[in-house]
Amino acid sequence: MISRSSFLLKTFCLRGYRFTSQLAYERYGDPLEVIQLQNQSTENDTLKANEVRVGIRAAPINPADINQIQGVYPVKPTLPAIGGNEGFGIVEEIGSNVTSLSVGDHVIPAASGFGTWRTQAISNENSFYKIDKRIPMKYAATLQVxxxxxxxxxxxxxxxxxxxxxxxxxxxxxxxxxxxxxxxxxxxxxxxxxxxxxxxxxxxxxxxxxxxxxxxxxxxxxxxxxxxxxxxxxxxxxxxxxxxxxxxxxxxxxxxxxxxxxxxxxxxxxxxxxxxxxxxxxxxxxAWYEKSAKNQELKEKRDQMYSEIADWIHDKKLVKPKVVLRQPEEYKDALKDAMETAGIKQLFVFDDNKN
Missing domain, CATH: 3.40.50.720 (NAD(P)-binding Rossmann-like Domain)
Structure with missing residues (x-):
């Protein structure tokens, strides 16, 4: 089973039960062979006091994601694992002791290796980093790298x-x-x-x-x-x-x-x-993100970096990244194109907002 601290994908209903979708793998190898689209029930999921539930809106396929699935990347999650290191989501529910996040906050992963190719995430509040709500989806999902x-x-x-x-x-x-x-x-x-x-x-x-x-x-x-x-x-x-x-x-x-x-x-x-x-x-x-989690000076630099980039995006000083929007069901085509086509990023979208 995938741990609760991992990212999950978007919730949907089937015959009255709640499920999440996720693009997962149980062994390292060719992404086209080892990645599988899975649905898991969430009807018994409850938040711990310091946990939050995040609906993932979009997550890209980066070269590092491919290398990670192949087993040749320095960051190796515990198997079975979920693909994706980068993505963007919105906080949908918070535990009773959560102080750093609120419902409606826009967030990205705080560090690499969580797995973002999923529709929902339940994890400790420290697993997420709040970003400016002004950042549109395509920018937010590809902000971190x-x-x-x-x-x-x-x-x-x-x-x-x-x-x-x-x-x-x-x-x-x-x-x-x-x-x-x-x-x-x-x-x-x-x-x-x-x-x-x-x-x-x-x-x-x-x-x-x-x-x-x-x-x-x-x-x-x-x-x-x-x-x-x-x-x-x-x-x-x-x-x-x-x-x-x-x-x-x-x-x-x-x-x-x-x-x-x-x-x-x-x-x-x-x-x-x-x-x-x-x-x-x-x-x-x-590695820089890992250091910033333990160093207050780097934490402040991270805040400043996100703030400046958000301002540049808002002021239209940064061009929107070139992406191809993909549904989770298209994962084989998306992975194939990501490995063969340079210059245009494949972006899994789990939300109707395409901005």
């Missing part, structure tokens, strides 16, 4: 000033797009590297419309990299691509690696390490 990863990397590693240059590869990724947009808001210039493709001119125009200072293909970047002087480089590719963006770093510059799409080792030239004292760092958003 991509925009926050971009935000933290721009804020935490280098004391960037207005006009400073940030160079990144994988600029067409979800995180890359937020780096461009948040960088523009904060007054930074982003130099962006993408793979060559048929619609490259269209992609360049799209990223420039988000605020990119310049967009290069990998080949174009190699020809122009000597003229670029950056203070921060963001790497999600690895291999020779990482070597290229690291070569633009000025003295004391930092390259942050948060992904490895090429599956090749991160590369750096010896000279800049010695003569420019450059630094290579890694970043994992899940």
């Amino acid at each position: 991509n925009p926050c990863t971009a935000y933290r990397m721009l804020k935490d590693f280098v004391d960037l000033k207005e006009g400073d240059v940030v160079v990144q590869n994988g600029a067409n990724s979800a995180v890359g797009r937020y780096v461009i947009q948040i960088g523009k808001i904060l007054g930074f210039q982003t130099i962006n590297v993408v793979r060559k493709r048929e619609n490259i001119d269209e992609l360049k125009q799209e990223l420039e419309s988000l605020g990119a200072k310049k967009v290069y293909t990998e080949e174009e970047f190699l020809k122009n990299s000597r003229t670029i002087k950056s203070r921060l480089a963001l790497n999600c590719v690895g291999g020779r691509n990482s070597l290229g963006i690291a070569s633009t770093l000025q003295h004391d510059g930092i390259m942050v690696t948060y992904g490895g799409m090429s599956k090749q080792p991160v590369q750096g030239a010896t000279g800049p390490f010695i003569f420019k004292d450059i630094i290579f760092r890694g970043f994992w958003m899940s």
Whole structure:
């Protein structure tokens, strides 16, 4: 049985009984083979004094979710488990001793690994984090990973000033797009590297419309990299691509690696390490959230981060994420597309509100 501390999916009635739906797996493996749509009765569920009941409205499929189901992700929930690490819900009921949440509050998971591909959650109030009600569903359901990863990397590693240059590869990724947009808001210039493709001119125009200072293909970047002087480089590719963006770093510059799409080792030239004292760092958003739960200063930074992002969304400074809305019953098609189609996120929706 799935533990009460896990997320559950949306409640519905069948022959007078209450049930929840959930996309669960009992063993690690190919998501198309191990994920199953299950219905469970909730007629005997009662809240403990410190628990809340949350109706999950939407939850995306992220690469980390796929890796987790495959059993190759660092965060491994106890089996059987429910898929999904990110999502958005609304508090529907609270226990007698709950103080941090109220009925009607909008919430997201407080940490990774709970499982969000479900219609309902019953868990301790500390399992959820309250967010601004102004944030629309598509933003709220995808708030926790991509925009926050971009935000933290721009804020935490280098004391960037207005006009400073940030160079990144994988600029067409979800995180890359937020780096461009948040960088523009904060007054930074982003130099962006993408793979060559048929619609490259269209992609360049799209990223420039988000605020990119310049967009290069990998080949174009190699020809122009000597003229670029950056203070921060963001790497999600690895291999020779990482070597290229690291070569633009000025003295004391930092390259942050948060992904490895090429599956090749991160590369750096010896000279800049010695003569420019450059630094290579890694970043994992899940680890940052875990630390923030135990550190008051980081907790305050988390509050500020969510508040600023909510304001930017409300002021239409951040473009709505590209998503395909999916019903839970479409999970096989959604999983297949998530593993094969880059650039557009699959979003399970458990509510009639499609905003």
